[in-house]
Amino acid sequence: MTIKPQPAKYHPETAILSLGEKIGDPVKPADFPETILRFRNDRWAETVGLAHLNDEQWIGHFGRFEPLDGSLQEPLALRYHGHQFRSYNPEIGDGRGFLFAQLRDGAGRLLDLGTKGSGQTPYSRFGDGRLTLKGGVREILATEMLEALGVNTSKTFSLVETGEELVRGDEPSPTRSAAMVRLSHGHIRIGxxxxxxxxxxxxxxxxxxxxxxxxxxxxxxxxxxxxxxxxxxxxxxxxxxxxxxxxxxxxxxxxxxxxxxxxxxxxxxxxxxxxxxxxxxxxxxxxxxxxxxxxxxxxxxxxxxxxxxxxxxxxxxxxxxxxxxxxxxxxxxxxxMKHFFRRLGLLPGELTSSLRVIEQCVKAMVETGTDIDRFFFDWRCGDAKRVEHYTGEQWDAVRADLTAFTPAGACDHPYWSDAAPCSMHIEEVETIWSAIAERDDWQPLYDKVAAIRRMGEAHVQ
Structure with missing residues (x-):
């Protein structure tokens, strides 16, 4: 279930400590040569009472990892195993991150602040415990887009550039480094x-x-x-x-x-x-x-x-x-059924008939090569005028099917009058990153986050 951000007072927690020392190992964060704040998620910081921090205080906690009052006084690198591509691996754990703090939101939910790129741990093996700046930017884009589309996702809480040059075998190197913090409803994994x-x-x-x-x-x-x-x-x-x-x-x-x-x-x-x-x-x-x-x-x-x-x-x-x-x-x-009809802005009906309609929509998308985002954008709320250009037997069947369903609330947000849907394909990710890598221009990223959030508002109107 996705949760809409709601302001709350700061309520620190240490619930994880009740599990004892076997859940993780106390670790120290890396000492970075620089700490440049690149992204702070004040919308979600409000939910745990941290939006009042100024940038210097923010960097102190989420770039240098100074403990938050009343929460964990030492970060914990959590222990776990796991199947990786179906092969069991008992030699993993938090290798470049740790559990930094726990807090509660206004509804009493326990939330974790976990890191990525914060330094080596006992589970780093041969890794450097670092995160590329590009990796952090990509996580911002993924979490913002998924949240807007109604997926239950962690939130990218902070991104701080850390001033190191990293060598990676699968991308141009050296590349810039970062420390990221994510806000999650717990970090307990199947592993x-x-x-x-x-x-x-x-x-x-x-x-x-x-x-x-x-x-x-x-x-x-x-x-x-x-x-x-x-x-x-x-x-x-x-x-x-x-x-x-x-x-x-x-x-x-x-x-x-x-x-x-x-x-x-x-x-x-x-x-x-x-x-x-x-x-x-x-x-x-x-x-x-x-x-x-x-x-x-x-x-x-x-x-x-x-x-x-x-x-x-x-x-x-x-x-x-x-x-x-x-x-x-x-x-x-x-x-x-629930999520497909949510994107269409329609109330689903009986399960069997609703799934049949979904199959018809997917069949039409596949046979005509229609983009997924374009399909949902155009067919939102069953607006007949917006889908007049969808012709052929496949779309006639979709049109006939969807008329039987009722719009779910208002569908008049200005977003639905845009010329094109807000999407997040790899070409745009690379364009946003190129602006940062080549010109240190962060505005395209911030503009995209704003556009994604506007789309999210339109979906929950």
Whole structure:
């Protein structure tokens, strides 16, 4: 579920410490030669009572990582394992980031401030613990766009340029460095459970299940019931997979250590938005088998959630866990209906008939080569005048189908009168980055963020 930002007072937390020393290792942030503030997300800073910080104070906390009053006094590099492209790896963990602070918003939700590019940790292996500035810029664009499209995503909270030259084998080097902070509803991953199961630590697994249900559950469940936790994770991740499809988004690396048990999408590396509805479209050049292709993301996420079920066998019989896993497909279909119709600005109907309409829309997009964003933009609210130029049997069928559905609220935001939809394809990402790399011109990035947020406002009108 996406949450609209609401101002709140500062409410620091240290709930993660209740899990004891096995959850992570205290680490020290890197000492950077420069700290230049490039992006601060005041919209979400208000939700945790930090928008009042001036730029100097902001850099102190999110560039030099001075502790926030009342929160964690030492950053924690969290421990986890994970399946990476279906191969189990017990030698991972927070290798270039850490949990910096915990806070609560006005609704009492526990939120984490986690970092990327903040220095080496015990899990860095042979890495330098750094983040490229381009990687930080790309994460801003991904999270802003996904949030606007209704995907439950982490928020890019801060980006500080750090003045180092980094060498990377897959992009022009040397390149500029940065430290990024993301705001997330928890940083407990499926891989966190996998590590504990690997170590056969029943006591720690019990504490972790209780922590997750207490901090991220509905409040009505047994706080130590692993089947209840799996039920909630299945529901959240099925909805996440569905939201990716309606957004035309490809995460790129859906490893089990990249799946948050809250169902919140995070950690954006080689992401892409596919222009066309192409199930085989991949985001990562190294995904040569298409394991995490656009059309296989639900399968990939379900497989990851199955690894959580395997881990919870430490505390539970198999049959009730299997029963929860088997709910994924139906929940995914419901999620596709919800998110697809949300982008169309229409109220969905009965599941079977709504899914049939979605199939017809996808078929028309594929057969005519229509861009995904263009389709949703033009057909929003069933406005007949805006779709007169869609001709042919495929579109006649879509037109006939969609007339049966009711618009969901107002559809008169000025955005819907623009000449073209707001999109986020790789060419525009590269253009925005080129302005920064070649001229140190950040205005195209800020302008794009403003445009994306305007689009988001139009979708929730």
């Amino acid at each position: 966190t459970f996998q590590r504990i199961a690997f170590e056969r630590d029943e006591a720690m697994m019990t504490r972790l299940v209780e922590y997750c249900l207490t901090q991220f559950g509905t409040g009505a469940e047994d706080a130590a019931e692993p089947v209840t936790l799996l039920r909630q994770v299945v529901e959240r991740t099925a909805d996440l997979a569905a939201s990716y499809m309606a957004a035309g988004f490809v995460h790129g690396v859906l490893n089990s250590d990249n799946i948050n048990i809250t169902g919140e999408s995070f950690d954006y590396g080689p992401w892409r938005f596919t222009p066309k509805w192409d199930p085989a479209f991949t985001a990562a050049y190294f995904d040569q088998t298409g394991l995490y292709a656009f059309g296989r993301q639900a399968e990939a996420i379900h497989w990851d959630v199955a690894q959580l079920a395997v881990s919870l066998r430490l505390l539970s019989d198999a049959d009730p866990l299997i029963a929860e896993l088997e709910r994924f497909a139906d929940l995914y279909q419901q999620g596709v």
